[in-house]
Amino acid sequence: MHRNRWFIAAALVALLAMLAALGLGQEDDAAMATLRQPRVAPPYPEDTPSTGRVREFELVAAPTALPLLDGRSLEVWAYNGQVPGPTLRATHGDTVRVRFTNKLPQPTTIHWHGIRLPNGMDGVPGVTQPPIPPGGTFLYEFKVKDAGTYWFHPHLRGSEQVERGLFGVLIVEDQKPGPFSRELVWVLDDWRLDASGQIDGRFNTRHDLAHDGRWGQVSTVNGAVQPEVPLQPGERVRLRMVNVANGRVFAPSFEGLGASVIAIDGLATDRPQPASRLELAPGNRVDLDFTVPEALSNQRMEVMDHFTRRPFPLATLVVSGEVVRPPEVAAVAPPPSPDLSPARALQPAETFRLNARRGGPFGIEWTINDEAFHHEGEHASAHHKVYRLPAHQWATLRFVNESSRLHPMHVHGQFFRVVARNGASVDEGHWRDTVLIRPRETVDVAMFPQDVGAWMLHCHIQEHAEAGMMTLVDVHAEGSQ
């Protein structure tokens, strides 16, 4: 693969040199200079060696009823009859193969959020695959190139399908086991219920569209309201958190545990960071590392959420039992910090202005550069602009939030770094795939695209995305148009 690219690049250089010698196209000098530049070292590995192992899973999406929330029967849509869906596990370098069957009353797809994969496996209807009709099946298969915490969810009518319970966690484990005696996975969500206690069937309401999407009145961890989480003193815990909510931002606080952040949106942070001000916008993941203090023996500790004005408890840690001695293994060393200076020197390759206007199928449209993008049906946007970026080069993108609402902007198929907020240079010390842009805020991100194809860039508030706040970034190989 590499060989081939080099060969093609070399052939192009030779061809351009010939043309120049013939006196054709002086303006090609610039192109030649670009081609002659040595290939920039990628800031994270382009690929990973395959383990040769294939992890096979069966997923079925179907309506069902489950004892969730307060324990009464709740009608949901679920993967394999559970909400959250099953946690799929693979090891870094494995191939994941998922046989998916749609038993929903409407078409769907599965998107593998945060995973770098071949474009055709990305689950975007009308872009990377046709929608999977009711009764239909699809085979997803990809090698997992990055260890970390990822998740999956439908990419069609997400405001309804995700809200009804379709989401699951995909964990890519490091090849060497970490220093932990316990792993916890917390899927954070909220639910809007109607008077009968069922999921409110009114989706994409004017109110939700005009605000930060659909926020519910009940928040849950793994489908339960303020669950008790039993822990033993001395345990070293890796807590993987995922925000799957349509619109709600979570800001859980873990004070008193000495917790540190070891990964965000999948990838390890450059160095452990204090877990003082956590924020998970829809789509975000945060992995924590903490040791349960022995001083907490026989005590309870509430994990409170602080994003809204009125803090509320998310879960209760209940510490009891014998003191545990975690395994004495060295932690996996984080990868070296990338040199962002070449990216910081660049002008934005594209500026994305985020705003709203009247119109569209719901009465309000959310736009990127005055365009609304819709996935399906009569609203499909055939003449939508596609933004183009060359692979294997740094590019910066600028998000300008011209609205007074929140927009967690997500890019498929790659990681990015936040390099500036409102013009002030920023070093977050980690990669992301989703960044929350606050009202009137401008955020610059640096990307180093590696996988070619048309990748979605969109707001992860499901209602904003569905009302048009999506676009495509087409990553093309070097030298190609």
Ligand code: C2O
């Ligand atoms: Cu989790 Cu296109 O998103």
Ligand code: CU
């Ligand atoms: Cu938004």
